[in-house]
Amino acid sequence: MTLQGSERDDFDLQMMALALRAARLGLGTTAPNPSVGAVIANEATGEVISTGTTAPGGRPHAEPLAIEAAGEAARGKTIYVTLEPCSHVGRTRPCVEAVLKAGLSRVVIAQEDPDPRVSGRGVRMLREAGVIVRKSVLHDEARWLTRGHIVRVTERRPFIQLKLALSNEDTVPLAVDGKPNFATSETSRAHGHMLRARADAILIGAGTLRDDDPDLRCRLPGLEGRSPVRVVLAGSSLPDPARKLVRTATETPVWIMTTASTIIQDQARADALTKAGCRLMVIGGVGGEPWLPSLCEALVAEGITRLLVEGGPTLWRSFAKSGLVDEVVVFRAGRAAMLQETAGTVDDINQEIPEALRSLLPGLTLQMWDRRVSGPDEMITLRHDKPA
Numbered sequence: 470m471t472l473q474g475s476e477r478d479d480f481d482l483q484m485m486a487l488a489l490r491a492a493r494l495g496l497g498t499t500a501p502n503p504s505v506g507a508v509i510a511n512e513a514t515g516e517v518i519s520t521g522t523t524a525p526g527g528r529p530h531a532e533p534l535a536i537e538a539a540g541e542a543a544r545g546k547t548i549y550v551t552l553e554p555c556s557h558v559g560r561t562r563p564c565v566e567a568v569l570k571a572g573l574s575r576v577v578i579a580q581e582d583p584d585p586r587v588s589g590r591g592v593r594m595l596r597e598a599g600v601i602v603r604k605s606v607l608h609d610e611a612r613w614l615t616r617g618h619i620v621r622v623t624e625r626r627p628f629i630q631l632k633l634a635l636s637n638e639d640t641v642p643l644a645v646d647g648k649p650n651f652a653t654s655e656t657s658r659a660h661g662h663m664l665r666a667r668a669d670a671i672l673i674g675a676g677t678l679r680d681d682d683p684d685l686r687c688r689l690p691g692l693e694g695r696s697p698v699r700v701v702l703a704g705s706s707l708p709d710p711a712r713k714l715v716r717t718a719t720e721t722p723v724w725i726m727t728t729a730s731t732i733i734q735d736q737a738r739a740d741a742l743t744k745a746g747c748r749l750m751v752i753g754g755v756g757g758e759p760w761l762p763s764l765c766e767a768l769v770a771e772g773i774t775r776l777l778v779e780g781g782p783t784l785w786r787s788f789a790k791s792g793l794v795d796e797v798v799v800f801r802a803g804r805a806a807m808l809q810e811t812a813g814t815v816d817d818i819n820q821e822i823p824e825a826l827r828s829l830l831p832g833l834t835l836q837m838w839d840r841r842v843s844g845p846d847e848m849i850t851l852r853h854d855k856p857a
């Protein structure tokens with residue numbers, strides 16, 4: 470039996486959703502490569518034969534992993550991939566070659582790869598070899614999931630996600646006596662740590678480093694190894710070497726990004742930070758302040774594709790004013806009950822965007838994407854969607 474028409478379309482959607490789930494598993498582990506998901510399935514029986522996710526470090530790619538797991542069973546079957554298979558010889562053989570060698574007869578892809586080395590070539594090579602190719606299945610979801618890779622290639626910047634924690638009154642809880650003020654719950658903080666696990670780098674400004682002395686690593690049980698590179702943006706002076714981040718720089722990398730003049734101003738401190746294991750990186754500045762496009766360029770040059778900006782408010786505003794924001798995740802303390810009252814069920818998406826975000830994120834036109842309870846708090850995800 471071979472599926473036809475709408476039955477086949479439904480099956481393609483289900484399998485691509487599975488491939489997207491596989492891709493999501495690798496977010497934050499595959500830089501500089503995108504995390505891709507692949508599924509090999511038998512349309513005749515509805516059986517899923519194997520799955521693959523880009524391996525940590527970006528290689529092997531998802532397709533050869535799924536093909537290897539399927540073995541001979543791949544012959545004559547369909548592979549679902551969240552990104553067009555690569556066609557160029559890099560450090561590994563091209564995925565198109567692996568697909569042809571495995572004898573797969575149909576390839577369903579969610580999106581073409583904007584990388585000029587691939588862009589449409591992978592699809593063309595498959596078709597020329599007689600393989601049936603279907604494009605653009607769950608395209609928009611795949612595009613968002615792969616956005617770090619897309620904007621790295623098209624805009625020379627990483628995917629930028631801002632994380633904000635607000636009090637019950639929608640104000641920003643500030644540090645008290647040199648200690649962070651955790652207004653939100655353990656559950657929300659665990660969600661926040663999951664965002665860290667899915668990021669390649671996490672960024673704070675000199676203010677948060679000074680006031681909170683944070684650690685910024687992922688502390689979710691089992692995901693401790695998924696901590697992103699910790700980046701501090703320093704303007705007027707270099708960070709104090711006694712900060713927790715600096716003391717743990719040999720365990721999890723710390724990059725201090727600042728202007729050349731700030732380093733020259735305090736060479737002794739620069740040397741102390743370098744000796745402690747921090748990496749000092751010079752970026753361009755405007756009016757004495759580090760310039761965000763220059764920060765983005767430096768991050769991309771280091772292979773960073775997904776950046777989580779944890780704060781504080783000065784940095785949020787800077788990113789908003791520059792328009793350098795893709796997604797905003799907001800935790801609102803103690804708001805879960807209100808959400809249930811106004812929205813009826815937690816699945817109802819309430820479109821109203823908190824007024825406080827207008828002043829915290831000036832100039833951004835945000836769309837509500839998701840709204841849900843997070844323990845006693847509310848967690849909302851907003852997207853600043855520009856064509857990419």
Ligand SMILES: NC(=O)c1ccc[n+]([C@@H]2O[C@H](COP(=O)([O-])OP(=O)(O)OC[C@H]3O[C@@H](n4cnc5c(N)ncnc54)[C@H](OP(=O)(O)O)[C@@H]3O)[C@@H](O)[C@H]2O)c1
Nearest residue numbers: 634643644674675676677703704705780781782783784787
């Ligand atoms: N509720 C939350 O989600 C949350 C999250 C994080 C922090 N906080 C709180 O926020 C407070 C710190 O606020 P903050 O606004 O001072 O922290 P911040 O945004 O982390 O740091 C701002 C500082 O970063 C430096 N910087 C360098 N280049 C910059 C640029 N292009 N744009 C903006 N800043 C740049 C500047 O300091 P220099 O010129 O001195 O280098 C600037 O004053 C603390 O009380 C902390 O507890 C709250």
